[in-house]
Amino acid sequence: MRKYSKQTRILVAVDCIIFGFDGEKLKILLIKRGFEPEKDKWSVMGGFVQTDESPSQAAARVLKELTGLEDIYMEQTEVFGNVDRDPIERTISVGYYAFIEINKYKTQITDLYHAEWIDIEAIPQLIFDHNEMVNVALNKLRYKAALHPILFELLPNKFTIPQIQTLYEQVYGSELDKRNFSRKLLSTGLLIKLQEKDKLNSKKGAFYYKLNEDSYKDNFEKFLNFIPNPQALLQS
């Protein structure tokens, strides 16, 4: 079949901002490149879209290469396509953010990369426009998490209410009232209380909960208003 012969073909990449939560801090997985260009500089993990894959398949592949995990929760943020964003050659990159359960993460990547979890409060300078990608991902995640129960993807199967609250507080950088938070969370019907308690983080112990999978699927796209005054906390 005839091609669009006069048009320019462009490199297309994907870049993944991978979030994890260790129970205390929200972190992203960054790599230090072991090769040129930009050797020893920090960046997010990315890769080029291959001929036989869509951008989202490419992002899933990159995530698997870096973390060993599949079926990861992933959202596209936006396309980064400024003409000069990559000094080597013009490249258009599709941004994604992904949530992984941090305990399931095992280093997978060759020693061409050094991968490390970095607190979102302490992101170093990154190559190209990767700092902007991280900011866009954070803003989109804050926006979406204010309305939809996506943050459970960062937690293990069993979690306690104080753990979730800490996670929300990290995401929004502000403290929440535990009475109001717990009431709102439980009123969604998303959680099933378990008998078991987590005794690691307190003497009294906090009950574990798990997700009600049916209710989770049903409510995923609904507006839940998790965050009081979201307008005060969001930039976009």
Add this chain to the structure above:
Amino acid sequence: MRKYSKQTRILVAVDCIIFGFDGEKLKILLIKRGFEPEKDKWSVMGGFVQTDESPSQAAARVLKELTGLEDIYMEQTEVFGNVDRDPIERTISVGYYAFIEINKYKTQITDLYHAEWIDIEAIPQLIFDHNEMVNVALNKLRYKAALHPILFELLPNKFTIPQIQTLYEQVYGSELDKRNFSRKLLSTGLLIKLQEKDKLNSKKGAFYYKLNEDSYKDNFEKFLNFIPNPQALLQS
């Protein structure tokens, strides 16, 4: 400088779903292609990203070519990148939606295209994955408009409250209570009442309003909850 020599370059396009409101119906601007491939088939307006422009610049250029207008409100929807989406040659397309004031639109395009406003209730079958693009654009627009005052971009400088209400009703395909709608709208402080009345649509006449530009900018990204029970009306 060295290039990423082993990687595949891919065609990158933009496709724009252009919305307009004629006072009665929400419409999108479609074109009937006057050339092969897919001659005489309907599609949305698009074009390839050139070497000297970003995808958003390409989208703005395409919008200008089709409508003659610049500085149009535009949002990126998502990337459409399935390997087989374009049968001629692999092409990755960045989707956008745009709002134009329908009265400002003047046909600009060469007679290679026949452009027409089509009611969103009556979208014909489109080429490639353009029907999916339209659906994605509609869902994103509904989502965003439920929380942010973007729909004013579809209206002329002067508009009446019954006009805005009709627009919201078209966007969500459901009727709204005029007392509650008007109260909520006016309580945002976004509108300035003018002395003049629109006497075309009723005998009594409805007062014109204009946007309070300062308040509009300030409130653009805030959550305004224009739509009661948005969860009942949205798919994503």
Add this chain to the structure above:
DNA sequence: CCAAAAGTGTTGTGTTTACACCCATGC
């Protein structure tokens, strides 16, 4: 017994919804 974190209830305030009548005008 005490420190540390978990868990739980109430009240006032503001927002949302549902609902019905009068007004102005052109014909």
Add this chain to the structure above:
DNA sequence: GCATGGGTGTAAACACAACACTTTTGG
């Protein structure tokens, strides 16, 4: 004078925000 669409008010239900004390238990 009447049909058409514009404009407004109120009350009940609900959701939200602010706030403090009791419980459990490991040390």
